[in-house]
Amino acid sequence: MSLPPSNLKRLGSFLIDILILNVFITKPLSSLIETNIPQNITDLFTMDLGNIFFVASLISLINFIYWIILEYKIKQTIGALIFNISVKSETKSLTFLQIFIRNITKLSFLLLIIDSIGILFTKKKQRFTEKLTKTLTIENG
């Protein structure tokens, strides 16, 4: 029987992925925001926040694609590979729809935090979206 990984392992895996995404993959986009960070509070009232929102959304989208492609293709992300954990379906084989839905909260950090509360309260340490899609994060034996 596959066991769920410890919370520390899941967190470590997530942090590694975030690090790779922010330091390397989405760096060209995030630096675009950094160079336009308002210099003082009054700038917030004069600057056009629409474009910052657009770039931030693009960054979230790339993060999302990173997770769904890797989990769909190899059932693991880089962080998961390092911590020897992977994704598994509770039913038959893992479908794209399952992967898509279980990662949807990764579009927003706030949603992901709310989603992750499920890990603390479910028997199989599942996020709410994992429970919904009947998927598990397991430690490879």
Add this chain to the structure above:
Amino acid sequence: MGKIKTIIVVVIVLYLISLLSSKLITSNFKEEIISNGIAIIKIDGTIVPTERNSILGTGYVDSDSVLANLKKADENSGVKAIILEINSGGGAVVASKEIADKVRSIKKPTIALIREVGASGAYWVASSADVVIADELSITGSISVVASYLEYSGLLDKYNITYESLTTGKYKDTGSPFKELTNEERNLLLKKLNIIQERFIQDIARNRNMTVEKVRELATGMIFLGIEAKELGLIDELGNRETAIDKAKELANLKKEKVIEYIKKPSLLHIFDKLTAESFYSMGQGLGDSLKSEEEFKILAK
């Protein structure tokens, strides 16, 4: 395809998407973020080369910060024009010249707005802008150089104190407050001030498109009110902040504008400085008032 290969491909592809999209939106993004931007950079206080933190409060503007803000505004493609809001009686020669040189090198339209005072080194800076605007009662001009210090040799003589100076160079203690300047030393120092003055005059003449002779005539150290400065050609227009913004819009061909004030983020020490300076000032004012009223009371009682 192996796991590692898949990971490498995905990471590279996503990085390329990120890079490509950032390139595609860069110009548009920067333009839009502060599109039609007019940057206002303040030159408020005595111009000094580096930041000064004093418990007595500020009152200085350092050329390091002004240059950094000018660079930022110049490099930001969304900023279409720069307004220098000046309220300074000048300051250090090199610091003033550094700012003036930078302003002149900027290709974007630059407008100097002299508010209360824009004299001496601050006028040097203002003159390097494309357009100089001042209120009719603003103080401008004072095109001259001053070097002064307190000399105590008479006081030392009075108390029979002898100043002993051991130097290996003839002029090493020139300007020491404990001895009187010799005629030779005075002439040497004046010569150096004249060199600075000449450079100052030439820069103003070039910046304002005036003859050196004309500027030399005005370079007596005299201050000019805005209205006089306009007649003398030292400024271009009489006006205020609105006038400066309108001028910036006109020069940059902007229909609507977003005014952004480039200010230095105050450090904790700055905030503390300001608070203590204001508190001590209020305390002093309160004490002064109470002493004054006590004195008045005594006079009345008599």
